Amino acid sequence: MCPHCRAFITTADKTCPYCGEKVGPRAIEVRDPGALLGGLIPHARLVTSLILLVNAGLFLATLLYAREVGESMSLLAFGAKYGPSLAVRHQWWRLVTAGFLHGGWLHILMNSWVLLDLGAEVETTYGKARMMVIYFLATIAGFYVSWWHSPALSIGSSAGITGLLGAMVALGVRNRTALGVAIRNHYLKWTAYILLIGFIVQGVDNFAHIGGFAAGFVVAYLARDPIHSKATTEMLWTTVAGVCVVATALCFFEMYMNFTARY
Numbered sequence: 001m002c003p004h005c006r007a008f009i010t011t012a013d014k015t016c017p018y019c020g021e022k023v024g025p026r027a028i029e030v031r032d033p034g035a036l037l038g039g040l041i042p043h044a045r046l047v048t049s050l051i052l053l054v055n056a057g058l059f060l061a062t063l064l065y066a067r068e069v070g071e072s073m074s075l076l077a078f079g080a081k082y083g084p085s086l087a088v089r090h091q092w093w094r095l096v097t098a099g100f101l102h103g104g105w106l107h108i109l110m111n112s113w114v115l116l117d118l119g120a121e122v123e124t125t126y127g128k129a130r131m132m133v134i135y136f137l138a139t140i141a142g143f144y145v146s147w148w149h150s151p152a153l154s155i156g157s158s159a160g161i162t163g164l165l166g167a168m169v170a171l172g173v174r175n176r177t178a179l180g181v182a183i184r185n186h187y188l189k190w191t192a193y194i195l196l197i198g199f200i201v202q203g204v205d206n207f208a209h210i211g212g213f214a215a216g217f218v219v220a221y222l223a224r225d226p227i228h229s230k231a232t233t234e235m236l237w238t239t240v241a242g243v244c245v246v247a248t249a250l251c252f253f254e255m256y257m258n259f260t261a262r263y
Contacts, residue, residue, distance in 0.1 A: 007177075047128050048119030051100075051135070052112055055157055058100050059108050075101055075155055079255040081143045081208075083151020091258065093251035095147070099139035101155040111157045115164075122164045125171060127226045129234070129241035131164075134219050136244040138163020138212040145211025158194070159208040163216025165191045170220040 002009055002016040015022055058078060066074035076082055079097025086094060102108035123131045142159025165187050172184025191213060198206035226234060 045120050045123040045128070047123055047131050047135075048115060051119065051157070051160075052115060054100050055102065055108060055112065055115075059102050062101060071103065072153060075103060076153060077259050079251075079258075081147055081154045083147055086147050087151070091254070093254040095140045095143045096136070096248055096251040097255045098143050098155050099157055099160050102157070103155055107156065111161060114161055115157060118161060118164050118168075122167050125225055126167060126220065126223065127234075127237075129237040130220070130223050130226065131167075132241040132244050133223070133237065134163055134167050134216050135160040136248065137219055138166065138216040141215030142208035142210075142212030145214075146205050146208040149207040150205075154205045154208060156205070156208070158205075159212035162191065162194060162209045162212040163219075165194075166213040166216030166218075167220030169213075170217045171225070174221065174224065 002019060002021055007016065007018045009016055009018075062071075062074045062078050065077065068074075069077070076085070078101055079094050080101055081094050081098040085091045102111065119131070122134065126134065139157075139160040142162065143154065146154045146159075168187040169184050169191070172180045172182070172187065174180065175183065194209055195206055198204040198209060223237070226237075229237075
């Protein structure tokens, strides 16, 4: 498939016959030969792997601490979104840290499976820098909308995940071809499934999903993909991604300081 116009071309084409774009090697020729379980588990990219690693580490930490204080108090201590903590104590860092916490094995396993697959797709399409920005802003937006709707405790990477879904829908919307329509409909379908589950299953924070999806769509639609981006534009995205990483680190530092002060 041509990376520029998305037209179907042959494997022998070095230049797209439709738009003149030079075509690089096929994905099968450059992919990592060491895919997990021979491809049964989708290949995770760097940013996706780091997010999964942080999620797993914090899940084990909250699981161990919950033995002493209970699950809710453990999640609150490690940075869950909680209305009074935001509105009264102004602990806005919780809008970030909440996106890396999970409330049970099923919760983290389901989110990790989706992120492992979807994260690799977004990272491949938009690049590492854009994915960092999309995931960061979608997490914040998701839990802000959640807080606006309800003060109840809320956690989970699904706010960022729905932001990634929004990014892929934006890709389909921008691509005004039959392929673009297929991409858009595919990811809209999965978004609808997530929202439907949220309405059926008690305790699922659909407002975080809605906020995350909206933020991911807007950021990705404005960002576009890096294929034809200028070097200065890419440097800007790299800088913004760096700011997001530093901001995330500062949020976790605030969580640590709050944890040591109270617990």
